[in-house]
Amino acid sequence: MSKKDVRLYFADFWPGFNVEDNFFVQLLSPHYNLIIDPVSPEFLIYGVYSSTFTKFKNAVKIFFTAENVRPNLSVCDYALTFDILSDKRHLRLPLYSLYTSVWGVDALLKPKNIDEIVSQKTKFCNMVVSNPHAKERLDFFKILGDLKRVDSGGNVLNNIGYKLGRTVDDKCQFINQYRFTIAFENSSYPGYTTEKIVEPMRMNSIPIYWGNPRITEEFNPKSFINVHDFSTLKEAAEYVIDIDNSPEKYKALIKEHWFVNNVANEYLNYDRVVSFFQDIINKGRAQLRSRSLAQLAAVSEVRYKKTKARITRKSYCHTSSW
Template structure:
């Protein structure tokens, strides 16, 4: 008989659906999950709010952004960084949670060479204008060689239907669009060891050659023969020269395009679902009292009290702002 686990989720992105989430699906195979927003024993929370402060239970932090966990207020955490912290942390990048799309990395979907080399040059699909300036700079410099089609809300220069970020179909729509291009600019919004998101994944399963920047250690996860790694070069100009050479050398381009996403052609063990279950089981298999890791008293207790006071103040001002808007904004 499966063990009952009372859980809740908070502070995830606006498109988050509990029953469709990676954590719910993976843990449902091992536990009978009871969703309890009032009195959970375990709280999974992310970085899009502070509702987690309302729950004095076992807190498990997850981030899909380039952020570090605060172990003063969480018991366990899952993120991008390479680090160890007394069994309380697991590196598990967000792209490995993308289900069917992640599975496509090992399924193989070779495109005929004569079709691959006759596609449009390169795409650039972004909505965030606040990213590291290297992303826009690369777009502008590469565009001096050939037009790079910017298809998202940021730096748009052509009109192609594509789902908005966080729309229900944006991932599928993006991949379909990228299939029409030889190259895809796959730059993260910021630099960080271990920080690789869906951008590289989407380009790889779209049968385009990714031009990747963001995680200097990306080759720890992916086959370096399958993409252009900006971190391998001393300057952006060198990267553009490499792209130009691949664009004109069909044999070299197709070799990179058809290289497996992973070195051995299979998902590395550290990216398997089983790794997450293995990490969480010690916490979930014992009582919440024994699973607790954050002290919650002394300096850390005072620290959390300050966070709670700040959050209560923020909520009061937010309520006042909404009331004033209703009264005076017409």
């Protein structure tokens, strides 16, 4: 059986986003014959970096965000975001789901060779970030750095000799040297979880995490340091130092599976994303027809009111002329 044609396009994504080859195209291509149509797509996936999505009047609009932004379900038809919502038109899709789809979920599930990990971790703690406005992260870097040197390999607070605009060549290999990684989100909101936590997990560097206060619903709380568990950033920093000063405590922490019972959470099940899109596509044409009828009814109502107003004005004028 031939695959169904689906005319799809993307709008308002970050600079460099490839409309021909991306997470959504790779996920849906095995199921549909995707036609990337920039003129008259049936389905439009759009982001937050502009507002050109409004030009696509006849497309089913699917909102996606990699930022800490709420979906407006009165503007879009469907949404994929970080939010934890009970709405059939919304699917929770944390950004780390896109990252793990590239290098594979198994990277977070494979057995850990503790002796090998310990031998690789020759340095204390690192941070690699490019956003200079995340106050909590910058404060924690200073507080922990005052207790023990923390290496910054990104554009922000770089202290390993790189010039502005250049960071470490290979982020993962850089992280791999360190026992701990500062994994603070840019901001905090329930459900807002990006790649910050899974990148150090992939390299068996213990994340020091801050951001999503419900993070323990997604990952094994015994496997990382959750700054939300502490009253102050200083308390969290002192706890990190305590773990680092105790080889037994460090080994006990690094032995833990990243997921409870070493079973990946539901957000790394890509079949649920495919099913969400299948439902959208199956309903798509019917939804567009329904929308067209609603728009036609709205136009008819406006015309009716204008006609009635004209008749009323004429009647009034005619009567007053008697």
